[in-house]
Amino acid sequence: MLRIKSLHLKDFGAFKGEQAFDLPDGEGVTVFYGENMRGKTTLLNAFRFALFGKIIGRGRRPVSFHDMINWEARSEGARSFEVQLNLTYAGADYRLIRTCRPKGSASTPIGHNDYVADYYLERGGHILSPQQAAVEIEQILPEQIARFFLFDGELLQEYEDLLHGDTDMGPKISQAIERILGLPTLTKSRESLKAALDKAEERVAVAAQGDQKTREFGNQLQSLVEEREVLTGDLFRHEKDLEILRGRKVAIEDDMRRRERMASLLDKRDRLAGEVTTLEGVVQQKKDDITKAMSPAWSAILRPQLTAAVAAHRTREADLQSAVTRAQVLHSLAEGHDASCPTCLQSVSSDAQAKIRALLPDVGVGSPDADQRELGSVRRRLDALENQLALANPDALRVLWSDLEARRREVYSKTAEIEEIGKQLTGDAEDELKGLRREYDSVVRQIAALEDGVKATTEKLATNANYRDTIQKRLDKLAGGQMESERRRRDLASRLHDLFKDSVDVYRDQLRHRVEADASRYFKQLTTEQDYEGLRINDSYGLTIMHRDGSDIPIRSAGAEHVVALSLVAALQNNAQLRGPIVIDSPFGRLDGGHRSKIVEVLPDMADQIILLVYEEELPPARAREALKGRLRAEWALERQSARHTELVKR
Amino acid sequence: MPDEPQASRDATVADTIERVRLEQFPDVDRDLMLEILRLHAGGIVADNASRLVDEAIAKRAAEMI
Numbered sequence: 181m182l183r184i185k186s187l188h189l190k191d192f193g194a195f196k197g198e199q200a201f202d203l204p205d206g207e208g209v210t211v212f213y214g215e216n217m218r219g220k221t222t223l224l225n226a227f228r229f230a231l232f233g234k235i236i237g238r239g240r241r242p243v244s245f246h247d248m249i250n251w252e253a254r255s256e257g258a259r260s261f262e263v264q265l266n267l268t269y270a271g272a273d274y275r276l277i278r279t280c281r282p283k284g285s286a287s288t289p290i291g292h293n294d295y296v297a298d299y300y301l302e303r304g305g306h307i308l309s310p311q312q313a314a315v316e317i318e319q320i321l322p323e324q325i326a327r328f329f330l331f332d333g334e335l336l337q338e339y340e341d342l343l344h345g346d347t348d349m350g351p352k353i354s355q356a357i358e359r360i361l362g363l364p365t366l367t368k369s370r371e372s373l374k375a376a377l378d379k380a381e382e383r384v385a386v387a388a389q390g391d392q393k394t395r396e397f398g399n400q401l402q403s404l405v406e407e408r409e410v411l412t413g414d415l416f417r418h419e420k421d422l423e424i425l426r427g428r429k430v431a432i433e434d435d436m437r438r439r440e441r442m443a444s445l446l447d448k449r450d451r452l453a454g455e456v457t458t459l460e461g462v463v464q465q466k467k468d469d470i471t472k473a474m475s476p477a478w479s480a481i482l483r484p485q486l487t488a489a490v491a492a493h494r495t496r497e498a499d500l501q502s503a504v505t506r507a508q509v510l511h512s513l514a515e516g517h518d519a520s521c522p523t524c525l526q527s528v529s530s531d532a533q534a535k536i537r538a539l540l541p542d543v544g545v546g547s548p549d550a551d552q553r554e555l556g557s558v559r560r561r562l563d564a565l566e567n568q569l570a571l572a573n574p575d576a577l578r579v580l581w582s583d584l585e586a587r588r589r590e591v592y593s594k595t596a597e598i599e600e601i602g603k604q605l606t607g608d609a610e611d612e613l614k615g616l617r618r619e620y621d622s623v624v625r626q627i628a629a630l631e632d633g634v635k636a637t638t639e640k641l642a643t644n645a646n647y648r649d650t651i652q653k654r655l656d657k658l659a660g661g662q663m664e665s666e667r668r669r670r671d672l673a674s675r676l677h678d679l680f681k682d683s684v685d686v687y688r689d690q691l692r693h694r695v696e697a698d699a700s701r702y703f704k705q706l707t708t709e710q711d712y713e714g715l716r717i718n719d720s721y722g723l724t725i726m727h728r729d730g731s732d733i734p735i736r737s738a739g740a741e742h743v744v745a746l747s748l749v750a751a752l753q754n755n756a757q758l759r760g761p762i763v764i765d766s767p768f769g770r771l772d773g774g775h776r777s778k779i780v781e782v783l784p785d786m787a788d789q790i791i792l793l794v795y796e797e798e799l800p801p802a803r804a805r806e807a808l809k810g811r812l813r814a815e816w817a818l819e820r821q822s823a824r825h826t827e828l829v830k831r
Numbered sequence: 832m833p834d835e836p837q838a839s840r841d842a843t844v845a846d847t848i849e850r851v852r853l854e855q856f857p858d859v860d861r862d863l864m865l866e867i868l869r870l871h872a873g874g875i876v877a878d879n880a881s882r883l884v885d886e887a888i889a890k891r892a893a894e895m896i
Binding site: 363364366368369375376380673676678682683686 | 843844847848850851852855856864867871872880881884885889891892893895
């Protein structure tokens with residue numbers, strides 16, 4: 181395991197003169213606080229410079245050595261800078277010193293090319309030869325995998341390329357991941373064994389050709405070996421092409437999966453837009469209804485009087501109706517022939533009819549006609565009063581308002597959903613989806629053709645192997661000592677090659693599953709979104725966020741990308757063959773408070789030694805102390821002395 | 832953090848290839864397999880690795896007589 185003991189700087193960037201810091205022996209986090217432009221990124225670069233002689237600026241661009249000499253020191257005559265890294269690895273103490281100075285030919289250096297960076301490496305106090313030093317540094321921390329140990333937010337963002345097969349960076353990161361996970365040990369072994377196997381088979385043929393008894397078979401075997409080499413070359417090319425095409429196919433599939441979700445989002449957006457249009461019509465209708473209802477709203481203040489008037493009119497209506505009915509009955513009894521009483525059904529005599537006629541009122545007030553006219557008048561007034569009373573009903577108005585508000589809320593909600601979908605849609609999704617499908621069909625056809633070619637070549641190789649085997653068996657019957665030993669050698673090389681070949685497939689598959697499981701576990705601890713179920717890994721180690729309903733999250737924010745990348749880095753550290761410190765520059769820039777807290781808590785589990793370069797607003801010291809507790813090993817401040825001079829001060 | 836048992840963490844390259852050897856290639860010599868792994872440790876291949884592999888195979892083949 182690699183551990184950093186201390187770092188010493190001399191006129192490196194903002195760090196004027198000689199400055200240094202030690203890292204505590206125990207496991208945990210050391211935090212360096214510094215405001216912008218105080219030198220946090222320079223500290224990260226100090227590690228890069230010491231190990232690899234490189235300094236990287238924004239946009240992954242190399243920084244000129246000329247600009248890295250402390251400005252104040254340079255104005256005082258300094259012409260060089262130096263970084264010394266003291267570390268332990270595999271039980272040995274190392275001291276790595278890299279110095280940048282002007283080339284002998286550059287009397288007045290003005291640019292990067294006027295400088296040279298030399299280094300030497302001590303192990304246990306002994307200086308190693310340049311060749312040995314290069315080998316040791318490659319073992320201690322290969323530059324290819326440095327991205328997993330020394331990184332910033334910008335570097336974390338690059339991991340998204342693992343999801344896209346058409347980027348240059350994706351395959352490079354995939355190779356770096358396999359490197360840190362230890363796969364090259366197997367793949368390089370397999371390649372060496374293939375070379376050994378080919379040589380062994382050639383030796384068998386040559387040995388056979390050297391003997392009179394076996395020469396004929398030896399010649400045939402030699403021809404078959406040569407044919408095998410041609411076929412193997414073809415197969416190698418086809419398989420390489422196939423690997424590229426399959427990678428492309430996987431990338432297109434990933435892309436299509438994301439875009440198919442886009443298509444469903446487009447459908448949803450269109451449906452919602454239709455619903456919003458309908459709702460807006462309903463809202464307008466409701467507004468018109470309310471406008472109409474508002475006109476007689478003033479009469480609500482007369483509602484008690486109106487109610488009393490309606491009641492009085494109803495009473496009068498009942499009285500009049502009763503009088504009119506009584507008069508009609510009396511008339512029918514007085515004037516009718518063979519009249520009978522409507523109550524007792526007995527016949528009414530002439531005398532009785534005469535008495536009834538006498539009771540009937542004359543024309544005028546109280547007469548049946550007058551009552552009938554008044555009844556009609558009372559009913560007309562009653563209708564008018566009831567209409568006015570209905571219009572003056574404030575409850576009905578409240579219902580209309582409430583309904584309008586409900587519809588408006590529905591419009592707002594659907595509009596917000598449309599806007600949210602709009603954020604997830606980019607470009608001409610439909611055309612891009614069609615283009616992808618065309619490309620996918622083309623790639624599938626090319627793969628099929630190549631697979632046919634591979635199959636045919638493999639069959640030829642199998643036939644070739646059968647012939648070689650047959651000849652070998654015949655040779656075995658004839659061969660003497662030399663042939664026997666060469667054959668044993670070939671058989672052993674063949675078995676070893678098959679063993680390593682199978683192991684590469686098993687190990688790669690195993691690694692992907694382990695990285696996926698660990699990254700998912702870290703991700704669930706780091707994310708604040710409860711609906712996310714975990715991460716799914718592709719063949720290139722790209723990670724897709726999975727929703728708990730099983731669907732993929734096609735587009736993710738820069739913050740989410742950050743969290744996914746940190747989950748991957750943590751999973752790789754967990755499974756790495758090489759363990760070492762992590763130096764992170766401003767890791768929280770794109771994250772909210774919830775994510776920051778979670779990440780700080782998880783950081784100490786990612787590596788034994790963590791160096792965190794932050795500004796105080798990004799991670800307030802109180803929050804760091806509370807979250808890290810005993811795992812906070814030390815705190816340093818990057819204190820401003822001047823615009824061109826920062827001092828490292830232990831807190 | 833990940834509380835997966837340490838045992839599964841130890842499934843290193845050597846563990847994996849040893850498992851494949853035991854299951855499918857029990858006739859292959861374990862020491863020779865480990866020697867080849869060692870020659871390619873960390874994915875770093877020395878210039879003479881091919882020769883050393885060849886020699887290791889030859890030596891083991893000679894011992895099989």
